[in-house]
Amino acid sequence: MMDLPSEKDYLSHIAYDSVIFGFSDNTLKVLIIKYHNTGFYALPGGFVRSNENLDDAVRRGLMERTGLDSIYLEQFYTFGNIKRYKPEVMRIILEANDHQPENSHWMLDRFISIAYYALINYNDVVPRPDALSDAIDWYSIKELPTLMLDHRDIIIRALATLQDNLEKKLVGGNLLPKKFTMKELQKVYEAILGRTIRRTTFQRKMLSLGILQRHEKRYSGRAHKAPYLYSFKKK
Amino acid sequence: MMDLPSEKDYLSHIAYDSVIFGFSDNTLKVLIIKYHNTGFYALPGGFVRSNENLDDAVRRGLMERTGLDSIYLEQFYTFGNIKRYKPEVMRIILEANDHQPENSHWMLDRFISIAYYALINYNDVVPRPDALSDAIDWYSIKELPTLMLDHRDIIIRALATLQDNLEKKLVGGNLLPKKFTMKELQKVYEAILGRTIRRTTFQRKMLSLGILQRHEKRYSGRAHKAPYLYSFKKK
DNA sequence: TTTCTATTGTCTCAATTTGTAACAATAATA
DNA sequence: TATTATTGTTACAAATTGAGACAATAGAAA
Numbered sequence: 001m002m003d004l005p006s007e008k009d010y011l012s013h014i015a016y017d018s019v020i021f022g023f024s025d026n027t028l029k030v031l032i033i034k035y036h037n038t039g040f041y042a043l044p045g046g047f048v049r050s051n052e053n054l055d056d057a058v059r060r061g062l063m064e065r066t067g068l069d070s071i072y073l074e075q076f077y078t079f080g081n082i083k084r085y086k087p088e089v090m091r092i093i094l095e096a097n098d099h100q101p102e103n104s105h106w107m108l109d110r111f112i113s114i115a116y117y118a119l120i121n122y123n124d125v126v127p128r129p130d131a132l133s134d135a136i137d138w139y140s141i142k143e144l145p146t147l148m149l150d151h152r153d154i155i156i157r158a159l160a161t162l163q164d165n166l167e168k169k170l171v172g173g174n175l176l177p178k179k180f181t182m183k184e185l186q187k188v189y190e191a192i193l194g195r196t197i198r199r200t201t202f203q204r205k206m207l208s209l210g211i212l213q214r215h216e217k218r219y220s221g222r223a224h225k226a227p228y229l230y231s232f233k234k235k
Numbered sequence: 236m237m238d239l240p241s242e243k244d245y246l247s248h249i250a251y252d253s254v255i256f257g258f259s260d261n262t263l264k265v266l267i268i269k270y271h272n273t274g275f276y277a278l279p280g281g282f283v284r285s286n287e288n289l290d291d292a293v294r295r296g297l298m299e300r301t302g303l304d305s306i307y308l309e310q311f312y313t314f315g316n317i318k319r320y321k322p323e324v325m326r327i328i329l330e331a332n333d334h335q336p337e338n339s340h341w342m343l344d345r346f347i348s349i350a351y352y353a354l355i356n357y358n359d360v361v362p363r364p365d366a367l368s369d370a371i372d373w374y375s376i377k378e379l380p381t382l383m384l385d386h387r388d389i390i391i392r393a394l395a396t397l398q399d400n401l402e403k404k405l406v407g408g409n410l411l412p413k414k415f416t417m418k419e420l421q422k423v424y425e426a427i428l429g430r431t432i433r434r435t436t437f438q439r440k441m442l443s444l445g446i447l448q449r450h451e452k453r454y455s456g457r458a459h460k461a462p463y464l465y466s467f468k469k470k
Numbered sequence: 471t472t473t474c475t476a477t478t479g480t481c482t483c484a485a486t487t488t489g490t491a492a493c494a495a496t497a498a499t500a
Numbered sequence: 501t502a503t504t505a506t507t508g509t510t511a512c513a514a515a516t517t518g519a520g521a522c523a524a525t526a527g528a529a530a
Contacts, residue, residue: 416478417478417479418477418478434478435479435480435481438478438479438480439480442479455477457476457477458474458475458476458477459475459476459477459478460476460477460478460479461477461478462477462478462479463478463479
C-alpha cells in the first residue's frame with residue numbers, strides 16, 4: 001500500500017481530469033479507469049504539485065497512463081460547481097485501498113477540476129492503471145459506462161470542443177499514425193463529427209488546404225486502386 | 236480598514252479574473268482596476284467562497300464592480316503557470332492597504348486563475364472600485380496600461396475567444412442596448428474583429444440569419460435616410 | 471418648393487466555394 | 501483478358517460571398 005499524497009506537496013482544491021481520445025475500428029474512444037474494489041468508472045486525473053505548472057501536471061499524468069510524451073493536449077474547461085463536491089465518493093475509493101483518511105484530509109475537500117483533452121495514436125499506447133485503479137480501458141464514446149460525478153458531462157464537453165477545433169485547428173491527424181490514407185482521415189472526421197462526409201468534397205477540401213504532404217502509395221493487397229499516403233506538413 | 240478575507244471562507248489556491256468588455260466610441264474597451272497606493276493596474280478578480288459555485292463567484296464580483304446581474308459571461312481559460320506565482324506583488328498590494336500578512340497567509344500562496352469574459356452594455360454601467368482599489372476605468376484594447384502579472388495575456392486570449400465566438404454564438408449584441416441600428420452592430424463586429432466589413436454583405440448576412448427583429452426607424456435629426464432599429468430575437 | 475447631401479435598404483451580376491455526379495485509372499482476382 | 505472495388509480528378513450545378521449600382525429618404529441649403 002502506497003502512502004497518500006501529502007498536502008504540502010500538492011495544491012489543495014485543484015485537480016485535473018483528462019479526456020484521452022483514440023481512434024480504432026472507425027470509432028472514437030476514450031480512456032476510462034476503474035477504481036480498485038469499488039466499481040467506480042472515472043476519467044484519468046490527478047493533482048498539481050506545488051511547484052509544477054498546471055500543463056506539466058497533466059502531461060505527467062498522461063505520461064504515467066499512456067507512456068507517451070509530446071502528445072496533443074488542450075485545456076477546454078474548468079468545472080467548479082459545488083455539486084461536484086462529494087467527499088463520500090473519494091472516501092470510498094481511499095478506503096477500498098486500505099486508507100483511513102481523517103475527515104479533514106485535503107483529498108476529501110472540495111475540488112475544482114481543470115479538464116483537458118488529448119489526442120493520441122491508438123496503436124502507440126498500452127494504457128497503464130495507476131495506484132488506485134485496477135483497470136484502464138478504451139470505451140467508445142457511444143457506449144460509455146456509468147461514470148463518477150460529472151465525468152460524463154466532461155466527456156460531452158470535450159467532444160464538443162474537439163468538433164469545434166477539428167476544422168479550425170486541423171487536429172484530426174493527431175489520432176492517426178504519421179502516414180495515413182485520405183479515407184482513414186475521413187473516417188476520423190466522421191467519427192468526431194458524428195456524420196458521414198461526401199468523399200470527393202472531403203478530398204478536394206483537404207488537398208486545397210495545402211497542409212498535406214503526399215507520399216508513396218499503400219498497397220493493401222486487395223483488388224482496387226491503391227491510395228496515396230499523406231502526412232501533415234510541419235509548420 | 237477592512238479585514239482580510241479569512242482562509243476558512245475561501246478556497247485556497249483558486250482565483251478568478253474577469254475581462255469585462257464594453258463598446259463605446261466605436262472602440263472595444265475593458266475595465267481595469269488600479270490598486271490603492273501602488274500604481275498596479277489589473278483585471279478585476281476575486282476568490283471563490285467555500286460553498287459557492289465558481290460561476291456564481293464571478294457573477295458576484297461582476298455585480299460588485301458593475302452593478303449588473305444577468306450579463307453575458309463565459310469562461311475561456313485557466314491560467315496555471317508557476318511563473319504567475321509572485322507573492323511579493325500581493326504583499327505590496329496588501330501592505331499599501333495597511334495589512335501586514337504573515338508569509339504563510341493564504342493570499343500570498345500560489346494561485347491558479349480561472350478567466351472569464353463578460354459583455355456588457357457600456358451605458359448601463361457606472362463602474363465601482365473595490366476595497367483594495369481606488370479606480371476602475373475603461374481602457375481601449377489598443378491602449379492598455381502596463382498590467383500586473385500575466386493580465387495582458389489574459390486579455391489577448393479573451394479577445395481571441397470573443398472573435399471565435401462572435402459568429403459562432405452571435406454574442407455581439409450583448410455589447411449594445413436592446414435596440415440598435417445595423418451600422419451600430421457592424422461597428423461592434425469591426426471593433427472585435429479588428430477589420431472593416433463591407434456594409435452590404437454584412438447587412439445581407441445578418442438579415443439572412445433570421446435572428447434579428449426589425450422595429451421602428453430611428454430619426455437622428457441628420458439629413459439622410461433613417462435606419463431601422465433591430466433587436467435580437469428571443470430564443 | 472426645389473435641389474442637394476449623406477446614408478440606408480435592396481438588387482444585380484461576378485467571383486468563389488460547395489454539392490453532386492460522372493469518369494478514368496488501377497490493383498488484384500476470376 | 502475481363503471483372504470488381506476503390507481512388508483521384510474533372511465537370512457542371514447550386515449556393516454563398518464579393519463588389520458595385522441604384523433607388524429611397526431625412527433633413528439642410530438654395
